[in-house]
Amino acid sequence: MRQLASRLAVMSGEGALSVYARAKELEAEGRSIIHLELGEPDFHPAAEVLQAAKDALDAGKDRYCPVQGVPELRQEIAAYMARTRNLRVPPGNIVLAPGCKIALFLALMALLEPGDEVLYPDPGFPGYPSITRGFGGVAVPYELAERNRLQPDPEEVARKITSRTKVLITCSPNNPTGTVYTDEVQRALAELAVKHDLLVLSDEIYARIIFGGAYQSMLSYPGMAERTFIIDGFSKSFAMTGWRLGYTVAPERFVTALDLLAVNSYTCVAEFTQWAAIEALRDAQGATPRMVREFERRHQQFIADLNRIPGFRCLPPEGAFYAWVNIADTGVTAEELCRIMLEEAGVAAISGAAFGDAGRDFVRFSFASSNATLKEATERIQKVSAAWSAAIARR
Ligand SMILES: Cc1ncc(COP(=O)(O)O)c(C=O)c1O
Numbered sequence: 001m002r003q004l005a006s007r008l009a010v011m012s013g014e015g016a017l018s019v020y021a022r023a024k025e026l027e028a029e030g031r032s033i034i035h036l037e038l039g040e041p042d043f044h045p046a047a048e049v050l051q052a053a054k055d056a057l058d059a060g061k062d063r064y065c066p067v068q069g070v071p072e073l074r075q076e077i078a079a080y081m082a083r084t085r086n087l088r089v090p091p092g093n094i095v096l097a098p099g100c101k102i103a104l105f106l107a108l109m110a111l112l113e114p115g116d117e118v119l120y121p122d123p124g125f126p127g128y129p130s131i132t133r134g135f136g137g138v139a140v141p142y143e144l145a146e147r148n149r150l151q152p153d154p155e156e157v158a159r160k161i162t163s164r165t166k167v168l169i170t171c172s173p174n175n176p177t178g179t180v181y182t183d184e185v186q187r188a189l190a191e192l193a194v195k196h197d198l199l200v201l202s203d204e205i206y207a208r209i210i211f212g213g214a215y216q217s218m219l220s221y222p223g224m225a226e227r228t229f230i231i232d233g234f235s236k237s238f239a240m241t242g243w244r245l246g247y248t249v250a251p252e253r254f255v256t257a258l259d260l261l262a263v264n265s266y267t268c269v270a271e272f273t274q275w276a277a278i279e280a281l282r283d284a285q286g287a288t289p290r291m292v293r294e295f296e297r298r299h300q301q302f303i304a305d306l307n308r309i310p311g312f313r314c315l316p317p318e319g320a321f322y323a324w325v326n327i328a329d330t331g332v333t334a335e336e337l338c339r340i341m342l343e344e345a346g347v348a349a350i351s352g353a354a355f356g357d358a359g360r361d362f363v364r365f366s367f368a369s370s371n372a373t374l375k376e377a378t379e380r381i382q383k384v385s386a387a388w389s390a391a392i393a394r395r
Pocket of ligand 1: 174
């Protein structure tokens, strides 16, 4: 029998989705499960966004539309980039996609030749190494280590650059660590990119979800406009995960290639969702800042509660909505710990190895749930922590 293409063997799935499947099984058996595994805001889009989608459908905006996206939305994204990131990007350099993941996928498809090396954060979004390998690239991790407060170490990145390095992926705020890269780190990474003529994929999907300070895009550093692809979208900042809406801001010389890949894959993004997205960006009622304030309130309580669980150690995240907990002191593996939490306490979280080797001793909890639910989750974990705290006491 004929076999699948070999690229499938080097690609991988996502840990969150398999934990979710098991959690759903337990729920079907009647168990109460607290879902802290998925990277999905527990909010829905603002009322005016929903209304704009309905109005667009009523107005017959359900046709094929321009491949790069409707011009009005690209204008609005350019204005949004200026307002939230102080960037001047021409609307012509923006290409809409059905989600950031596809934007990332097609950018890497456009750029990678077999053997090209891609530097990516570890721990990081699992798609980076998987998609890289799928296109014949070599995925080279750089670590976000606790000793560096989960920041990239530019010296390590510099050591890992070779003549085959073509792309540097950055993600600030980072999933799963919540790290917002410092200005110093970003500047050093930008200097390396310019020096070694690297292209940078700056995944800015969590850019709006930061707890203090202004967001600084990788594109804003000297020499970066001609080499930076911003990947952003509506899933997180506007709680629109299921709408499948993302975009790339690309240097001008790459736009035709992204357009060609769009033509060959999705043709265009659903038209009525694009009209609704304009309202999301305008955010007349301030829905995004309100959601971010709520995440900030929750994380203060949740991180403190997690740090009270025996063997748990968690630095406060600076953005996104994840708690990244070092569990090495529990004496059990992250996989076993997640199994105990799910099967015995009904709390679903993801073992850190799902985000790369550097995540081996960590567990990721999403705090996209109400304070009461988060409180109950930590209480449930406290109750089952005897399973490992006795071992800690003996050491
Ligand atoms: C860092 C990062 N990039 C990209 C994505 C994909 O987002 P989208 O829903 O727009 O495809 C995610 C989703 O979890 C993410 O965490």
